[in-house]
Amino acid sequence: MLASNTILKVVPSSQRCGDDNSDPSLFFVEIPSLDFIQEMDQAADLIGKENGSKAALVTSKKSFYMTKVESSNSFIVVNPSSNSSSSSSSSSDENDAGNDNKRRKVCKASICPSFHYELTRKYLDVSELRRILSAGTYEGDAEECPSKSSLRPTKSSLCVLLQTSLTELEKGLSLVEAFEVDGKWTVISEELKNEAFEEILAAASANDMNLSRLEISSILKSVTGDISTEKDVVEHCLRNNSAAVSSDVFSMDVGKIATFKARKILSKRSTPYPVKEFMATWTAEMPHQTTSYVPDISLLKNLCLSEYDGKVSDDVLTYFPSSNLPLDVSSRFKRLFEVRECWNEDDIEPFLKDVVREDESVVQILLKNALLKEKGKWIAKPAS
């Protein structure tokens, strides 16, 4: 509590113009709770952008936008740790009758700006991360050159570019299956990833390995072809498509094997694929070690479009992978509505998951970028 009978003194700033007397070196930041101080103790930085957009306060685990909130009121702050006091009365105190015996304290106060910064939670823009990493895509050792390396950011520069915490960045790097090359980060080209995956499965099949217990060392010894020189890529591919049993033993995800096979089958066909015919081919293509596994068509939700074709009296599948869609949200919606005028919510959702931020839902992104025609059906917004 500020002591009663305190004389407040201020030193108006001469650095401000007009009637603004506030100290330009001071400002307020509103924090979510007192517990937040502990989080800031571990690490906290302000990260600004050169284009003048909002600065962010970033701790080791979370990031927050700093939004300026103006007020028409004046704020004065007394900081007890930088104050001295006087017990003697000043001449102005003598005007208070009856208070002669009370000892007055003199406190220096600072005039603070009449605004504060509010913190609002900021989430990593994964599609922006993907875009940055794609600039220096890894296409194999033979394609490497200094200009490509210069396009690849380090973790530290990614934190600044994306105004994000290290924890959130690492989660994002894992989500996009980022690949480290000489301390910098990028993504592997689809072609190289597919080649690596194909060779892993071929090696496992040729040597009759148990897909639930694949040893990295055995796989690296067994892969053949050009990919055999890209040991880091092979290991990276294995890790991203398996669950770790131990540090060097992995259990391959059969669902991911099935999705990989489906993508390979569908991408080779230029005409729509009748479902029955596709399912037969798909099951036959699965590794012999997975004979008891029947692939589920729900795995193809973000890989193809399904429509009924009366000519073949069956549903037909058309290859349409979400990975080929633009990362920019409005461009993605434009492409989706070029392919289909009206989408069911269940059908469009898998094609939007790549671009939905952590703090929003698919419905929110649909409301911003599309029109609800009737319950569960969406159409394009008219061009403005």
Add this chain to the structure above:
Amino acid sequence: MRIPFTLKRSAPSSSSSPSNTTSNEYSNEDSNVSPNKKSKAASAAPASSVEPATVAGLTKCHAIELNGQLVVPKGRKSEGIETELGLFTMEEGTPTLLVGTHEIKGKIVKLKKPLLLVRKKKSSDDKPLPVEAEGIITEKYLFNGYPKTIMREKH
């Protein structure tokens, strides 16, 4: 651009006062002095040194909010002269501010979210240095009432 954001922790209350704190003489209300010890503190005032209150290790600062702008007398601003704002008093839990011949009554408002008082430091070549949270504010004295003109006796 990344600028470190540090927290200025108060020294532990049992140790000697921090280097930037001169001795404070509190004649009455003092958050660090219990009611039983008040009279002892008053009699030993010239020699005592009381640590400011802290919240989560940060110095608890006092914030006063007033309607409108503080207009400084002409000439004082450009010279950076220390100017008396007014007299702050507390009576029966109601804060009062006497500014010139105006008396404004206020209230204590507990903040929903704490405010950090942050100072930014600049080097001589305009390169930004770390920003530092000097203190924390958990409640404020809000003076948003209409000021009352009072008569003050001339001596």
